[in-house]
Amino acid sequence: MRGAPGARVTGAGIVRAAVVFGGFLAFPFVFRQHWLINMAFFALMYAGLAQSWNLIGGFAGYISLGHVAFFGIGAYAEAILFRHIGIGADGLVPFFVLPGVGLAVGLVCVPIAWVAFRTRQITFAIVTLTLLFVVQDLAFNLHALTRGSQGLAIPPPTFSLYERPFYLGVLAVFALATLIAWHVRRDKLGLALFAIRDDEDKARGVGVRVGQAKVFTFAVSVGLTAMIGAVWAYYLGFIYPQFAVDPLVQIGSVLPVFLGGAGTVWGPVLGAMILVPAQQWLAYRYGASELYLVAYAAVFLGIMLLLPQGILPSIRATLDRWRDRAAAPEGAS
Amino acid sequence: MHLFVQACILGVLIGGVYALMASGLTLVFGIMRVINVAQGAMVVLGAYLSYSLLTRLHIDPFVSILLTAPVMFGLGVVVHRLFIRTLRGARREELSLLVTWATALGIEGVLSLTYKTTLRSTITSYSGRSWVVAGYRISELRTFGFAMSVAILICLSLVLTKTRFGRSVRATVQNPTSARLLGVNTDRVSGFGFGIGVATAAAAGAVYGMIYPFNPGSHYDLISRTLSIVVLGGLGSIGGAVVAALLLGIAASVVAVTISPIWASFVFFMVLIGILLLRPQGLFGIRERGAL
Numbered sequence: 001m002r003g004a005p006g007a008r009v010t011g012a013g014i015v016r017a018a019v020v021f022g023g024f025l026a027f028p029f030v031f032r033q034h035w036l037i038n039m040a041f042f043a044l045m046y047a048g049l050a051q052s053w054n055l056i057g058g059f060a061g062y063i064s065l066g067h068v069a070f071f072g073i074g075a076y077a078e079a080i081l082f083r084h085i086g087i088g089a090d091g092l093v094p095f096f097v098l099p100g101v102g103l104a105v106g107l108v109c110v111p112i113a114w115v116a117f118r119t120r121q122i123t124f125a126i127v128t129l130t131l132l133f134v135v136q137d138l139a140f141n142l143h144a145l146t147r148g149s150q151g152l153a154i155p156p157p158t159f160s161l162y163e164r165p166f167y168l169g170v171l172a173v174f175a176l177a178t179l180i181a182w183h184v185r186r187d188k189l190g191l192a193l194f195a196i197r198d199d200e201d202k203a204r205g206v207g208v209r210v211g212q213a214k215v216f217t218f219a220v221s222v223g224l225t226a227m228i229g230a231v232w233a234y235y236l237g238f239i240y241p242q243f244a245v246d247p248l249v250q251i252g253s254v255l256p257v258f259l260g261g262a263g264t265v266w267g268p269v270l271g272a273m274i275l276v277p278a279q280q281w282l283a284y285r286y287g288a289s290e291l292y293l294v295a296y297a298a299v300f301l302g303i304m305l306l307l308p309q310g311i312l313p314s315i316r317a318t319l320d321r322w323r324d325r326a327a328a329p330e331g332a333s
Numbered sequence: 334m335h336l337f338v339q340a341c342i343l344g345v346l347i348g349g350v351y352a353l354m355a356s357g358l359t360l361v362f363g364i365m366r367v368i369n370v371a372q373g374a375m376v377v378l379g380a381y382l383s384y385s386l387l388t389r390l391h392i393d394p395f396v397s398i399l400l401t402a403p404v405m406f407g408l409g410v411v412v413h414r415l416f417i418r419t420l421r422g423a424r425r426e427e428l429s430l431l432v433t434w435a436t437a438l439g440i441e442g443v444l445s446l447t448y449k450t451t452l453r454s455t456i457t458s459y460s461g462r463s464w465v466v467a468g469y470r471i472s473e474l475r476t477f478g479f480a481m482s483v484a485i486l487i488c489l490s491l492v493l494t495k496t497r498f499g500r501s502v503r504a505t506v507q508n509p510t511s512a513r514l515l516g517v518n519t520d521r522v523s524g525f526g527f528g529i530g531v532a533t534a535a536a537a538g539a540v541y542g543m544i545y546p547f548n549p550g551s552h553y554d555l556i557s558r559t560l561s562i563v564v565l566g567g568l569g570s571i572g573g574a575v576v577a578a579l580l581l582g583i584a585a586s587v588v589a590v591t592i593s594p595i596w597a598s599f600v601f602f603m604v605l606i607g608i609l610l611l612r613p614q615g616l617f618g619i620r621e622r623g624a625l
Contacts, residue, residue: 115610121426123564125368130557133553133557251434251435300438308428
């Protein structure tokens, strides 16, 4: 199996990672227009969300439709925290607490994951989708904590480099997610997750600790998601239940995975880099969010029906075919 | 006590309508193991169609179901043909979730373009009327809606048990491969089944639009409730869906009057989590290898 877990670290792989991350790092210093940095922020945000989702949805094959619930929890955690303790003189404290937010949400989700993983496949998807509505309901109803539909404000940052710290913050979380995805794919955990995706009962039969692997991966995945939610909340400065726990954000973090290639490391990133600019262009071109919904649905259906494997696996399969064809005459003669 | 009984009456009446929505969802799952996440959006579409027919052509919503149900049946067949049948591979069940979600977004988008996002209500002459029986108010509208739902559910179960088509459906539910070997055109059965599922959404939508105000975004609330119902009833079991819908309808309406209406939809989710802890296959579901 090509690119299977346990693959060696190749020179080409290191160069690829260095080029991609070097490019992302240099971006805000090369391009200074606010709208470009804003777009890049959202592209990285969705790339990070897709990368985190891919850990459980792509590697283990458990389609979670409730990750955005934890995105919202991360956002509210950040907002509630900084209403009370303040963001510090340089406004950077909200970035330093991100690991804490991720860790806390990762731990909190363990009992939830334990219940959700009593189910498989479609029922798991339904349960996680329900989780989305539970958290949205709570955000609306726990008025004392979240101020309900009035929304919650975070003090604005003091720094003058308007969007750059946010960009670097979301880039850091995205890089962490990619590093984890890359490591898991080479690790024993990756093997366990792929085994679960292919046949969970057999995996359990040959001694894979499926329960542990699933819950641990889910916790890491939603912890990362929550960290991104926290950066997003600080960036926007004002959060409402319907935007912090938004089914559209959920779809936006699943779609890049399928477009780029589920279960690959770079697929979700590629998917997000294509989809987010396209989405921003649609929003700019058509303004009205309604037409944008229709266009989004059309793109989604197109990908699912025409390219169910995703871009990277399709390219890989084509390259393999070419290589086989090139090698075939020699083998025959 | 009076309040409690009143809440139970309300719950049973609205539970009947939820049963109709959920039966379409669970029927489709039984036949082709596909969860139609767009069922909620289709209920909302049905509500808008009935609303338009009432305001433009003055056709009573209960009558207009005779028009909207066949149209929505056609829509279901088309959606199945274009998006569900074309999915191939081992993971088509999971992919179908995402595809039907995209369908829901598309419907929401089209509805927002045509009707804007303001809340609408289908209001008829009997909307506000109710009977008073032994001190309890019984809304005429909700009673008609309940009666219609029960009638449609009875028809549905008669079709499934007494007709040739129903036999092919049940054969496909039990074992698609054997059904195909015995000459059942499972593709056509699936298409018809999907169409019927969507047609029940048309009927349920007409009633829903008269009871609650709705806008294109209402479908999320609906799908989360109906999904809880079908999981509680056991995926694929129509009888289970009916019992679950009535139970949850009563529970939600009791919570709404005794605690607060804002926690009513929460009941659905709490019951869902409880059922997963105690009996993951649902009330009437069968434990299958790989299904749960």
